[in-house]
Amino acid sequence: MNDDANRKRNASPTAPIRPGTQRGHAADTRSTPDAPIAVQDFALEAFLPYRLSLLSNTVSEGIAATYRDEHGLSVTEWRVIAILGRFPGVTATDVMARAAMDKVAVSRAVSRLVDKSLVQRNENAQDRRRVGLRLTRRGVRTFNAVVPKAHAYEQRLLAELSAEERATLNHLIDTLQARARGLDAE
Amino acid sequence: MNDDANRKRNASPTAPIRPGTQRGHAADTRSTPDAPIAVQDFALEAFLPYRLSLLSNTVSEGIAATYRDEHGLSVTEWRVIAILGRFPGVTATDVMARAAMDKVAVSRAVSRLVDKSLVQRNENAQDRRRVGLRLTRRGVRTFNAVVPKAHAYEQRLLAELSAEERATLNHLIDTLQARARGLDAE
DNA sequence: CTATAATAGTTTCATCTGCAACTAATTTCA
């Protein structure tokens, strides 16, 4: 390990946080004179996993505010509703696969949605382990109310991108997603 | 609200989950004959916020496995180390801004890192509220050990993309990030 | 100068999340 160590360090300090709270010189009292020095070069703000995480969080926060403030829904609840709006009658396991959610997350989201009378469970006579899920009338109303807002947010987010850039974006996401999955599977 | 409602529904069911567990027909026992029907068209798997979240999670999981398994670090702990490796002596508030982390998250990550002897706190004589943070020798060793692995993961992730595609990716992320921030600020 | 406001950081609490263990039902195959 430790391939190409010992390059330069701290070459470009990157933009200051804000005027007056510069790069910690004031805070650094150097209680340890022989304080060690990092020899590797690493810029978090340019690191793709970090950048993706930041972007995803910012976007999620924006769109989640709509679900939450106007409909009292969490992101996981919204995802379940989105799946059930499109695929009425599927089981929790199907929702799990379609929304890439954890088994437990689906189970709990469904329970909350049932409590809120947005989803109903239907027993399956053939296989009593399986429980068919579908939106109630209220659930459908919620779904129909949220969908245009979700689309609107997405459009505003993409507003600055050309059609070609949008296509490239989708392609890049697909490629990276497949690649990341492959790497995770070692 | 409810802009352009009443389009078609469920036009293309999208690929089946897997053979035998098709689209919930078996599970749907229709206990409610007049079960309502979703009139909006919404494909979660094509929804950008969802796609970004999925990608970010997959990527995070992959890279986080390295921190965790080989160095016992959480993602937040790694981020603090990454900042301190580059900007020794900064305060928790600086880390917060540089890593886009919550105040509380930084505070707790720093406490854990101090417990692990990877970070040390240095009191500031001028302003006793501020605490300068820097990596210990062990912290630097950890930093230097993780950085090449992080870079390697990033390179493997990007392996299939051309230089031009990488540039486009960065540009798209920047654009979307700025846009998302703008939207969040209403 | 004090009183008030602002700042840095920690703690509390309530929620979320994910793994593992668990129950219940069905399938497999010896």
Next chain:
DNA sequence: TGAAATTAGTTGCAGATGAAACTATTATAG
């Protein structure tokens, strides 16, 4: 058959997360 394995879904527990309250310190204003 019928015991063992598989599948569906829930629950328990432990760690992570985030908002708000809190402590301590410094800056500002009257």
